[in-house]
Amino acid sequence: MSTTYDEALERYEPVFGLETHVELGTASKMFCGCGTAFGAEPNTQVCPVCLGLPGSLPVANAVAIESTIRIGLALHCTIARWCRFARKNYFYPDMPKNFQISQYDEPLCTDGYLDVEVGDSVVRVGIERVHLEEDTGKSLHVGGSTGRIHGATHSLVDYNRAGIPLVEIVTKPVPGTGRLAPEVARAYVTELRETLRGLGVSDVRMEEGSLRCDVNLSLNAVGTAEWGTRSETKNVNSLRSVERAVRSEIERQSGVLSSGGRVVQETRHFHEDTGVTTSGRSKEMAEDYRYFPEPDLVPIAPAADWVESLREALPELPFERRRRLRDEWGISVLDMQSALNAGAVSSIEATVAAGASARDAYKWWMGELARQANERGVEVSSLPVTPADVARISALVADGLLTDKLARQVLEGVLAGEGSPDEVVAARGLEVVSDDAALGTAVDAAIAADPDAAQKVREGKVAAVGALVGAVMKATRGQADAARVRELLLKQLGAQ
C-alpha cells in the first residue's frame, strides 16, 4: 500500500505541523496548591480542586502564566493584552470535571516563530499560538494483554497528573521542506526543547511525558497549491519518533493517494516498535467541545511593562547563542551542528574565553578530545580536563614551546591526572628543544650518520632531507620543532 519515500516525494509535497504539550515545572498545580512531583504514589497529590469535587473552584497559578508568557516571548510571539481561559467539554474518566480548562480563541501568545537548522540551512518555523491549560489524570487499563483499553477488564485512574500546568505550542503549517520534512520536524522539536530548557520552565523529559508531540501531516500533489487532508498522529514521544512518524505518514498517505484513495481526517497512533502509524478515531465527524469562556476564572490581563520586563530578562536563546558563536568563531552551520551534537559548544566557548583562538579551541575539542571522549564513552564535557588547561596547551603550541605532537602528550598527562599542563611538561620533560646550538650538534651527527642522504640533498634532491629530519627528531626524542630542524639541515647542506 505505501510507496517508497523517493516515490512519494516525486509526486507529493508534504506539509506538516506540530502540536507540542509541555508540562511546566512549577512547584504547584495549575489551579490548586497540590505538588507536581513525577512518580509519586497514585492519588496522593490531589485535593478537592484537582479532583473536581462539587463546589471546588480553580485559582490560576501566577508562575505558570509567567512561564507561558516567557515561552511566548522566546518564540517571538505577540502577548495578549487580555485573554481568558475556556472550558473544553468532553467526557473521559481521567478528566475529573469532564471539562478541561484550556484556552480557545483567546490564547496568551500568538504569531511567532522558531528558527531551526537543518544541514547547512536555517528554516523558520511559524508559531501559530502558545496557550496554557491543565493536564488530565492518567488511566491504567488492567486485564488486557496490551495495556490498552481494548481487552481490559477494568481501569484505574491516577489523578496526580490532573491539573499540572500544560503549555500547548502549535506551529503554523510548514510547507516547502520537501524530503527534508522529517529532519526539519525533528530539528524543530530539538530546538524547542533546548529553548524551553534554557528558559528553565520545564524539565522537558520526553520519556516522562513532560514534553509530548502530535504530528499533523498532509500531502499535496507537486505543482498544486491546495493542501490535502491531514492526519494527526499522537503518541510521538521521542525525537527519533518525530522524524520517523513524519516519514511514515508521507509514505502511507502517498500510497493511499497513488492508488486513487482519499486520506481520511483522523487521529493516528505512532508505534515506537514498528515505526508506523495506525488509525485511531475518525475526525470526519468533528467532536464538538462546546468551548466557552471559563466563568470561574477572571480574565488574564498582563501589564505591558511587566511583559517588557520579562522580555528584557530572557536568557540568550540557544539559536541566538549559536548564531553569535558561529559569527565569533567563523565556522559554518554544519560545523556548529557537529559541535552541538558532540556537546562541546560550552567547552569551546570557555576555552576561547580562557585565551585560546576559536580555531584552536574548536580543533582541540572536536579533534583530540572528542576522540578521547569517544574512546572512554563519555561526554566530552565530562573529561578530566578544563577549558583553561586546553587554552594553556594551545598557548604553549602558539609560543613554539610545544609541537602538536608534544601537546598531545601533555594532554594525555593532564587526562591521566598528572596535573596542570605546565606540571606535565615539567615532569615529563616535554619542552621543545629550541636551542640552535644543541640542535646543531644533532644535525651534524645526523649528516655524518647518513652521508648518502646528505649527498642527495646537496645535489638538489630536497625530498631526501626527510630521513635526516627523522634522525634529528629521534635523537631529540621528538622535542625539536621539525620545521626548524629541516631549516637547519638544508642550510648546513647548502641547499638553501
Next chain:
Amino acid sequence: MTDLIRLSAAQLAAAIASGEASAVEVAQAHLDRIAAVDGKVHAFLHVDTDGALAAARAVDEKRARGEALGPLAGVPLALKDVLTQKNVPTTCGSRILEGWRPPYDSTVVQKLRAADVVILGKTNMDEFAMGSSTENSAYGATRNPWDLERIPGGSSGGSSAAVSSYQAPLAIGTDTGGSIRQPAAVTGIVGVKPTYGAVSRYGLVAFSSSLDQAGPLTRNIVDAALLHAAIAGHDPLDSTSIDAPVPDVVSAARAADVKGLRVGVVRELNGEGYDAGVRQRFSEAVALLTSLGAEVGEVSCPHFDYAMPAYYLIAPSEASSNLARFDAMRYGLRVGDDGTHSAEEVMALTRAAGFGPEVKRRIMIGTYALSSGYYDAYYGSAQKVRTLISRDFATAFEKFDVLVSPATPTTAFRIGERTDDPLKMYLADLDTIPSNLAGNAAMSLPIGLSPDDGLPVGLQIMAPALADDRLYRVGAAVEAALHDRWGHVLIEEAPAL
C-alpha cells in the same frame, strides 16, 4: 425565656452572650421545633443534631472561659444543601449525589464556624438549584408554612420554609436567578442576594458560575445584615471573589433612613402578568417610601424584557458544563457497574437515573446553546443582552440610588400548579433575574399580604454592585414603618403549624 424560637437572631445572640440562655438550650429548642413541625413542612433534608449540639456546647464553653463571642455566637442556622459542610451529607436535592459526604468545608461554612454560628442541618432545594418551587427536589417538595398546599418558593425553598416556620432564625440560600429573593417573598421573610463576588462561592456546588451567589434569609433586616457581614469577604480560593472591603451593612440596617434617597421604580417590572394584589401592595410600599422622605421617580430599563430569555441560555449553558462532573467515577450514585458496561455506559446510565427532568432539560438546552454553529446565535447573543442589561442598570443608577419592583409577579402558587408548564414556572423569577445578570445587590422584604389570597408579597430593592448597604438602609426604613403600622413583623401573622 419561654419561647426561644420566636426570638430574632440578634436577640438570641444577646441572650446567649448575657447568659440568659445557653447556646445548647437555644439549639435544643430549635431541634425540638424541627421535630415538631418539619414533618409537615419538609424544610430539612438532613438534621445534624449531634453536630449542632456539639457546636452549641463549644459556644457555651467559650463563653464560660470568658472568651469574646461573635455577634451571632450560638445562633442556629439552616444551610441550603448546595453548600459543602465537611462530613455532612450534601445532595443538592439530587439523587446523583446521594450518600456523598464532602471532605471539605465551603468558605461560607468556615466563616459561619468562625462566627460561632450553630448549623442545624441542610435544607431542601430544587435539584441543583434549578427551579422556583422546591418541587424539583428528588427528595419531595417543601411546603409553605403560610399554606401547606402552596410552594415555599425556590430553589432555596427549604431555607425560606425553615425560617418562616421558626425552625431556624437564620438560613443560607443561594440565588442564581432569584432563588433567595423569590422564596423570601412568598414566605414573608427577608432575603438578600449580595453583590456577585461578595460571598465566596468556594464549596457552593455550581449551577451557573457567573450568576450563583449565596446570601441570608431571615425574619428581619438586622438579622440579615448580621449574617451578611458574617459570610461576606474576599476569599483567595475563589478568583471571582471581590477583593474590597465589605460595605457596613449592619450600620446601614440600624440607620434605617431614606430621607433624600433617590428611588427609581422600574417600569418594565410591573403591569401585565402581575397579580392585582401584588401591584396594590407594591404601590403602597412606593407611597410609603415617598412618605418617608425618599425622592421617588420612574425609570425605564428597556432591555429587562430580554432578561428571561438571556438567562435561560446563559444559566443552562454553564450548568451543562458544571454538571458534567457527576459521572459516577469518583463519588455519588453509580448505576450499571456490574461488569457488563463500559465506563461510558456507566456514566450515561448513572446520569439518566440520577438527574431529574428539569436538570436534564437544562443540560440539553445548555448543550445545544453551546454547540458549534449555534454558539453565536444563542450563548453569544445572550451575553450581549447581559451587557445591555448591565448598561440599563448603570444608566438608571446615574439617576437613582436604588431601584424597586415587586419581588415576584404573583404570590405563592399551589403545589403542582406549574409543574407541567416550565415556562410559567420560569416567570416566577421575572423580577429577580436582571440583578443576577448584572451582578448587582438585591433584597426582597415583606410588605404585606395580598388582598387577593392573604399571602405574603415582597418588595425588591436593587442597588449597584458593592452598594449592598443601601439595601439595608432602605429595607430597614420600610420594615420599621410597617412595624409601626402593624405593631409586629409580617411573619407573626403566619398561621400556627
